[in-house]
Amino acid sequence: MRTISASFFVTAVFLAFALPGRDASGSNAQPLRSGDVFPQFSGRTLAGKSVMLPNDAAGRPVALVFSFSRKAAGDAHLWSDSLSRDAANPTAYYGVILLESAPKMFQKLAVAGMRSVLPASAQQRTIVLLRGEELWRRRLGASYLSRAYVLLLGPHGEIRWRNSGPFSGAEFARLKAAASKP
Numbered sequence: 356m357r358t359i360s361a362s363f364f365v366t367a368v369f370l371a372f373a374l375p376g377r378d379a380s381g382s383n384a385q386p387l388r389s390g391d392v393f394p395q396f397s398g399r400t401l402a403g404k405s406v407m408l409p410n411d412a413a414g415r416p417v418a419l420v421f422s423f424s425r426k427a428a429g430d431a432h433l434w435s436d437s438l439s440r441d442a443a444n445p446t447a448y449y450g451v452i453l454l455e456s457a458p459k460m461f462q463k464l465a466v467a468g469m470r471s472v473l474p475a476s477a478q479q480r481t482i483v484l485l486r487g488e489e490l491w492r493r494r495l496g497a498s499y500l501s502r503a504y505v506l507l508l509g510p511h512g513e514i515r516w517r518n519s520g521p522f523s524g525a526e527f528a529r530l531k532a533a534a535s536k537p
Contacts, residue, residue, distance in 0.1 A: 386496040393419075393512050394494070396487075398451070401470050401478035408449065409512035416515065416534040418448040419506045421491060423456070426501035433522035434505055435477070446507075446534045450481045455488035495519070507533050 397407045422431040438448040454462050495504040507516040516533035
């Protein structure tokens with residue numbers, strides 16, 4: 356009887372924090388703004404490496420390129436490609452792909468497909484999240500899921516710059532200017 360009670364208790368505690376709509380799931384998350392400290396999150400890159408951000412980028416600026424849909428992948432690729440090609444003034448970056456809304460049977464196929472087409476260097480910088488999509492939509496104020504959402508974090512994890520529009524050379528120049536500030 357004691358085993359059933361303990362199991363029931365553990366299950367009840369888990370459900371209390373795991374059910375959607377609870378504070379533990381971030382339902383009260385407010386949109387992030389410039390100057391806010393970016394919340395810690397962890398994930399795994401396509402190469403299998405665990406990443407904890409912004410801790411793993413501490414001491415230097417890092418750009419985060421979020422995408423919520425296949426349509427956003429093109430825009431996200433433009434941001435990531437521009438960041439990777441800027442050898443004169445390099446900025447660390449990670450692509451964050453949220454797949455929770457994709458049907459479960461397609462999530463593994465999507466990850467396998469990305470691994471087959473992305474070079475090893477891009478796999479080191481691509482994080483796939485299979486949960487928390489709604490939380491990140493709220494945090495980023497993501498209303499257009501067909502575009503990428505880009506944040507630049509300062510060396511202490513503060514949000515220095517953000518973009519929710521399509522990629523453009525002018526916006527990339529603004530990101531680079533914000534990254535070069537002390």
